Each structure stands twice: as structure tokens, then as C-alpha cells.
Amino acid sequence: RKEVEQDPGPFNVPEGATVAFNCTYSNSASQSFFWYRQDCRKEPKLLMSVYSSGNEDGRFTAQLNRASQYISLLIRDSKLSDSATYLCVVNSPNTDKLIFGTGTRLQVFP
Amino acid sequence: SQTIHQWPATLVQPVGSPLSLECTVEGTSNPNLYWYRQAAGRGLQLLFYSVGIGQISSEVPQNLSASRPQDRQFILSSKKLLLSDSGFYLCAWSEVLGNTIYFGEGSWLTVV
Numbered sequence: 001r002k003e004v005e006q007d008p009g010p011f012n013v014p015e016g017a018t019v020a021f022n023c024t025y026s027n028s029a030s031q032s033f034f035w036y037r038q039d040c041r042k043e044p045k046l047l048m049s050v051y052s053s054g055n056e057d058g059r060f061t062a063q064l065n066r067a068s069q070y071i072s073l074l075i076r077d078s079k080l081s082d083s084a085t086y087l088c089v090v091n092s093p094n095t096d097k098l099i100f101g102t103g104t105r106l107q108v109f110p
Numbered sequence: 111s112q113t114i115h116q117w118p119a120t121l122v123q124p125v126g127s128p129l130s131l132e133c134t135v136e137g138t139s140n141p142n143l144y145w146y147r148q149a150a151g152r153g154l155q156l157l158f159y160s161v162g163i164g165q166i167s168s169e170v171p172q173n174l175s176a177s178r179p180q181d182r183q184f185i186l187s188s189k190k191l192l193l194s195d196s197g198f199y200l201c202a203w204s205e206v207l208g209n210t211i212y213f214g215e216g217s218w219l220t221v222v
Contacts, residue, residue: 032208032209034210041198041218042215042216043200043213043214043215043216044154044200044213045213046210046211046212049210087153087154089211091208091209092208093208095208096207096208097156097159097207097208098208098211100153100154101153102152102153103153
């Protein structure tokens with residue numbers, strides 16, 4: 001089983017739609033979780049950290065489900081500018097390194 | 111505020127030629143530094159990381175090497191490039207190992 005798994009997509013959604021991505025992780029001892037956004041041919045940029053109680057930043061909501069070992073990202077009122085690849089990132093407690101998922105591609109159309 | 115820069119942004123190199131990518135971080139001291147590679151359609155692969163000057167940990171055996179001659183400088187090198195070395199190379203830094211990581215702009219390498 002991969003350490004971090006994501007549905008590669010693409011998710012094609014109209015402007016204004018709500019879309020959600022899930023990401024599963026294999027190590028139950030992981031403590032740090034993040035979502036990064038990567039535009040085509042650019043570097044990944046931190047979108048938001050994921051806290052145990054869940055957290056919201058504007059139209060973006062992140063949730064952590066420890067029992068089922070997954071994190072989610074919900075995007076409300078999708079904008080064209082949200083089109084990107086979203087990377088799920090989880091720490092590896094054994095090595096203190098971050099493990100990156102291969103990303104979920106989102107395409108928002110007019 | 112902290113900034114990270116890497117260069118060159120793009121390069122095309124023939125097979126067997128050497129490589130040197132450089133990265134510097136400003137606005138912080140004793141950062142953890144990383145080199146990642148992202149091949150086409152694949153995820154980020156950690157190549158090297160460093161927790162201090164002269165301290166390099168290699169994650170994947172290959173013909174690449176890394177050096178950290180100064181606190182905020184990280185260099186990725188190769189003596190002889192292979193076709194399979196083509197990809198998007200990203201330098202990154204973090205304050206805490208295993209916590210939020212910040213990337214440079216990336217370097218696109220095409221080996222021909």
C-alpha cells in the first residue's frame with residue numbers, strides 16, 4: 001500500500017460548484033497533514049495545514065479522519081483560478097520527512 | 111520574511127555532461143534544506159536533505175550528489191547526466207524536519 005494515495009482525477013467541475021478530494025495515508029502515527037497546490041509547471045505552494053478539529057480558510061475546508069486515516073479538502077464556489085493539482089502531504093513519523101501524494105487534478109470550466 | 115531562490119530555471123544538457131543547480135535561502139538561520147525531483151506525471155521524490163552545513167542525507171542511490179557549503183546554500187550536482195535525470199528539480203526549506211516545507215521556483219532539466 002502506498003504511504004499516501006490520491007485519486008489523480010481529473011475532476012472537471014463548473015464554476016460555482018463544490019468539489020471534494022480525499023487522500024488516504026498508511027501510517028496511523030502520522031501527526032502532520034497538509035494540502036499543497038501546484039499549478040502547471042510551477043512549484044507546489046502550501047494551501048493549508050490540516051488540524052485535528054478541521055479548519056477552514058475562506059472557500060476551502062480541510063478535515064482529518066484519524067479512524068479511517070484520510071484527509072479531505074472541500075472547495076466551495078469553485079473559481080476558474082482554482083484549476084490546479086492538489087497535493088496531499090503527510091509526515092512520516094519514523095523518518096521525520098514529508099510524504100507527497102501524486103496529486104489530484106482539478107479543472108474548473110466556465 | 112523568508113525567501114528561497116534556485117537557478118537556473120531551465121536548462122538543456124547533453125547526456126554525459128555535468129550539472130550544477132544552486133539554491134539559497136534568505137531570512138532564516140540553520141534551515142533544513144531539501145532537493146526533490148518531479149518526473150513527468152509522477153509525484154515528488156526526495157533526493158537529498160540537509161540539517162546543517164556539510165550534513166547531507168541521500169534518499170535515492172543515483173548519479174547525483176548534493177553539498178551544503180554554507181548555512182543557507184544547497185547545491186545539486188552530477189558529473190555525468192543520464193537521460194533519466196530529466197525532470198523538474200525543486201529546492202525546499204523548512205524550520206522543523208517533518209513540518210511545513212517551502213519550495214523554490216524549480217529548475218526544468220532536459221537531458222538530450
